[in-house]
Amino acid sequence: MTVTDSPSRALSPEGSRNSEHTACGAVITHDLMKTFRRSSKPAVDKLNLFVPRGSVYGFLGPNGSGKTTTIRMLLGLVSPDSGSVEVLGQSVSCRTSDTLHKVGALIEGPAFHPYLSGEANLRRLDAADTGVDPRTSSTRIGHALERVGLTAAAGKTFRTYSLGMKQRLGIAAALLCERELLVLDEPTNGLDPQGTREVRSLILELAAEGVTVLLSTHLLSEVEQVCSHVGVLRAGVLQAQGPLASLRPTPQLRIVTIDTVSTVAVLDRLGIAATVNDSGSVVAAFSAENPQPPDILRSLVNEGIAVREFRIEQPNLEETFIELTGEGFDVSG
Amino acid sequence: MDIFTKRPKLRWFVPVVFASAALAIPLASGAIFADDDTPALPKKTAQELLTDMRDSEVDGFSGTLVKNADLGLPSLGGDADFAALSGGTHTLRVWSAGSDKTRVALLGELGESDWIHNGKDAWFWSSEDNSVIHEKLDASEQPAPPNASHTPDQAADEVLGLLGPNTDVATDGTTRVASRDAYELVVKPRTDTSLIGEVRIAIDAEKSVPLSVQMFTKTGTKPAFEVGFTHIDFQKPGDEHFRFTPPPGAKVSEGYDNAGDKAWEDMINEGTFVGENWEAVWVGNGANLDEEAQRMIRALPAANGEWGRGHILESKLFSVLITDDGQIYVGAVTPERLYEAANSK
Amino acid sequence: MSAVSPLALRAPGFRLLRSELRLIVGRRRNQLGLAVLLILPIIIAFTVKATDTSEGGDFIGSISGNGMFVALAALSAALPLFLPVAVSAVSSDAIAGEAHQGTLRYLLTVPVSRARLLAVKAIAVAISCAGVTFAVALVGLVIGWILFPIGDVTLLSGTQISQGEGIARLVGVCAYMTLCLLALAAIGLFFSTLTEQPLGGSIAVIILAIVSAILNEIPQLDWLHPYLFVHHWMVFGDFFRAPVLWDNLREGALVSLGYIVVFVSAAWAHFTTKDITS
Numbered sequence A: 001m002t003v004t005d006s007p008s009r010a011l012s013p014e015g016s017r018n019s020e021h022t023a024c025g026a027v028i029t030h031d032l033m034k035t036f037r038r039s040s041k042p043a044v045d046k047l048n049l050f051v052p053r054g055s056v057y058g059f060l061g062p063n064g065s066g067k068t069t070t071i072r073m074l075l076g077l078v079s080p081d082s083g084s085v086e087v088l089g090q091s092v093s094c095r096t097s098d099t100l101h102k103v104g105a106l107i108e109g110p111a112f113h114p115y116l117s118g119e120a121n122l123r124r125l126d127a128a129d130t131g132v133d134p135r136t137s138s139t140r141i142g143h144a145l146e147r148v149g150l151t152a153a154a155g156k157t158f159r160t161y162s163l164g165m166k167q168r169l170g171i172a173a174a175l176l177c178e179r180e181l182l183v184l185d186e187p188t189n190g191l192d193p194q195g196t197r198e199v200r201s202l203i204l205e206l207a208a209e210g211v212t213v214l215l216s217t218h219l220l221s222e223v224e225q226v227c228s229h230v231g232v233l234r235a236g237v238l239q240a241q242g243p244l245a246s247l248r249p250t251p252q253l254r255i256v257t258i259d260t261v262s263t264v265a266v267l268d269r270l271g272i273a274a275t276v277n278d279s280g281s282v283v284a285a286f287s288a289e290n291p292q293p294p295d296i297l298r299s300l301v302n303e304g305i306a307v308r309e310f311r312i313e314q315p316n317l318e319e320t321f322i323e324l325t326g327e328g329f330d331v332s333g
Numbered sequence B: 001m002d003i004f005t006k007r008p009k010l011r012w013f014v015p016v017v018f019a020s021a022a023l024a025i026p027l028a029s030g031a032i033f034a035d036d037d038t039p040a041l042p043k044k045t046a047q048e049l050l051t052d053m054r055d056s057e058v059d060g061f062s063g064t065l066v067k068n069a070d071l072g073l074p075s076l077g078g079d080a081d082f083a084a085l086s087g088g089t090h091t092l093r094v095w096s097a098g099s100d101k102t103r104v105a106l107l108g109e110l111g112e113s114d115w116i117h118n119g120k121d122a123w124f125w126s127s128e129d130n131s132v133i134h135e136k137l138d139a140s141e142q143p144a145p146p147n148a149s150h151t152p153d154q155a156a157d158e159v160l161g162l163l164g165p166n167t168d169v170a171t172d173g174t175t176r177v178a179s180r181d182a183y184e185l186v187v188k189p190r191t192d193t194s195l196i197g198e199v200r201i202a203i204d205a206e207k208s209v210p211l212s213v214q215m216f217t218k219t220g221t222k223p224a225f226e227v228g229f230t231h232i233d234f235q236k237p238g239d240e241h242f243r244f245t246p247p248p249g250a251k252v253s254e255g256y257d258n259a260g261d262k263a264w265e266d267m268i269n270e271g272t273f274v275g276e277n278w279e280a281v282w283v284g285n286g287a288n289l290d291e292e293a294q295r296m297i298r299a300l301p302a303a304n305g306e307w308g309r310g311h312i313l314e315s316k317l318f319s320v321l322i323t324d325d326g327q328i329y330v331g332a333v334t335p336e337r338l339y340e341a342a343n344s345k
Numbered sequence C: 001m002s003a004v005s006p007l008a009l010r011a012p013g014f015r016l017l018r019s020e021l022r023l024i025v026g027r028r029r030n031q032l033g034l035a036v037l038l039i040l041p042i043i044i045a046f047t048v049k050a051t052d053t054s055e056g057g058d059f060i061g062s063i064s065g066n067g068m069f070v071a072l073a074a075l076s077a078a079l080p081l082f083l084p085v086a087v088s089a090v091s092s093d094a095i096a097g098e099a100h101q102g103t104l105r106y107l108l109t110v111p112v113s114r115a116r117l118l119a120v121k122a123i124a125v126a127i128s129c130a131g132v133t134f135a136v137a138l139v140g141l142v143i144g145w146i147l148f149p150i151g152d153v154t155l156l157s158g159t160q161i162s163q164g165e166g167i168a169r170l171v172g173v174c175a176y177m178t179l180c181l182l183a184l185a186a187i188g189l190f191f192s193t194l195t196e197q198p199l200g201g202s203i204a205v206i207i208l209a210i211v212s213a214i215l216n217e218i219p220q221l222d223w224l225h226p227y228l229f230v231h232h233w234m235v236f237g238d239f240f241r242a243p244v245l246w247d248n249l250r251e252g253a254l255v256s257l258g259y260i261v262v263f264v265s266a267a268w269a270h271f272t273t274k275d276i277t278s
């Protein structure tokens, strides 16, 4: 039972879109909409994403909630029906290739030519890039492979790679040259625990170098471990967004007693708005500004109220996530 | 940014515009009347045109011409063989530099038959058979190519030979043939028994030579037979076009020795004509026809009348009657006219 | 970011084009197809040698006189089916193949502009078309010269030209055939932007070629024939007349160019605006 001292501010999609942030957003979208043809429901619905520069932004949502679609729109693969996208300060419609050049991406799993070696695949991607110096190609490829630990398997054909190796090669491709933003769509999919840990530490390493990371995932634990910010998506709608700490819900004060009416009155006097819930317990949101628990307890006892149970509950993120995403981990859409 | 960035779907206009532009470009592709233009030319009467045509003189020309025959007969044989000229569409190249220098090439797909007349030599080359037939000619001899009426010139001559009292000749405006301005002359038989409705002859406005000849039946709107240039150049072609040496490896034979052809020739030469001009019927003796021909005749519809019994072949432009006693009647006339001719025999 | 190096600016497209060509050449399937095509002139040459034929259309009859005709016989044998199949496979693989593998999204986020990717793909396909046609001719020439005499070339018109001029005309035939095949390739490229199934696109192209070949045989549709690309394929023989008959070749080239312009621009219109969801 811990009581955090973070400000308990109401989370809303608009919550953190202060104007001061606009200047330092790596990714900003305004009312982004996308409905696929032959589909009645929008895949992405009025999305206002804000990824601060330098953050590791956890883009959290169950399968089918629209994460990949959003990422495709950020990268110009899919054109939005309406709304705007700004990546590294430039809108998609009029950006030059320079902008995307600063963005490394892993989209919906790795994909490479099966009969080429890992290295040859990276060379092909590098050859497609007009913004790099071909003379440094080998060095950069070697470096990227080394970073993901694929140096030994560089010469093997992609077809023979395990799922984890494929995922690593995908990340290596995203690291082929210096990036300001990394967009990683479920990068730990299919990795063993060891690989997952390595990827996560790699993300933290890159973040420490100042790279902004947009990490799409359906795993809450991943967000908890590596992210500084989080946005929660549900059926295309952004449910909440902000620094990770702000997503942690307000602790709850819960008192079990027969004398509910007096208890509510005492709490009211102490400045705590309490209610009686269905099971007959007195519940109230509890924050740091409220009197300390021993003081509350003392007041109740002084009033002669028989307190059967007194606890301050800290609901975990998972519950919040389930609450925000509704169906929890069910596939939506 | 440009309109294509603001409204990306407008990009579809580009292929659509290209496609409409591409379709708007007329493709000649063997069409004699490639553009249906009617150029403004000084007026000329039919008589003037006929006179001009008779007096016209060109030292030589070269060109490509197309022959379309839609006689309502089954097509026989390959397309690079002169024998196949009786039906279908054929493309020929001709070079002419005076009366003793002519070359006619019948073009087939990956094949060609050439007939070359150069002074005292006539050559016939078939790429399909890899064979050459050579004929030595007397100085005065005018050889005919393996099949008659090859050029519009020759076809027009034949038609104009039919002009007589029962013929209407008129001009009908102007046209364009082989990218050249031309007058159109319309020749119309005034008889019920002829199958020919009218013949249209396009005459080059400058050189007064026939550029195309089209024969229409009484009912059809498309010509049953037409021959015309798709391209013509009135410059005298150089000698290299008439030079021919049998290529190594080719079978070379001296003179025609085809007995079958000879028999045909003899038969045609021995025939006589009944009637005049448009109603003329050629009568010959077909008793000596070979078994193959006899079998074909027996497959034709039977006919009988006062003249006896026989078989009748009807096509859009001509009819053939073969009586059981071996007489052959041919004419660009109705079968009734053939029966009449057979009766009067 | 580091400044764009002058070297990269000088040759922006060539690295990708080279990579693209290496990919096409490296494909096992393409190697197999090429092998089949290159065996064709060898089979023709040995068959003629063994049976000692000096008759037969489509240039086969001329082989025993001059080995160069192996190349022409092989080209005319490959033109109706083998070459179109090869071209349809390579062209419809261009975009659809990458989409099918998922590599398209990574190429585009490198970033490569869609128009540039399409252009590079189109050029690579064009080079493949030319390459395959010239390769068949070259193998035909070599095997023809090994097995048969060399010398003056007898044209369809019965006249002879020098060996050198014969080869020049053979190059003309290859160039013309390449252009004809490019019309098909342009259609394949367009289909390739429509689907994520390269095989589907390829089959569609072949069906289209077959249908137009059938339509080309129906005399009632003669007004349509000049607009069908297959209608102009066999006129390549006009290179071997004396003199060369340019009319049909020019028209065939024009029609092919029309197809190329229309379908490449349609591919551009679609590919640069479509959603990449592969």
Ligand SMILES: Nc1ncnc2c1ncn2[C@@H]1O[C@H](COP(=O)(O)OP(=O)(O)O)[C@@H](O)[C@H]1O
Pocket: A036, A037, A039, A043, A061, A062, A063, A064, A065, A066, A067, A068, A069, A070, A332, A333, C277
């Ligand atoms: N190409 C497509 N056509 C139609 N619907 C699609 C397409 N791609 C995705 N969708 C739909 O859009 C929604 C969001 O999908 P996606 O962005 O892939 O979700 P996530 O990446 O969060 O799992 C889903 O309902 C999915 O079915």
Ligand SMILES: [Mg+2]
Pocket: A064, A067, A068, A069, A108, A185
């Ligand atoms: Mg996804």
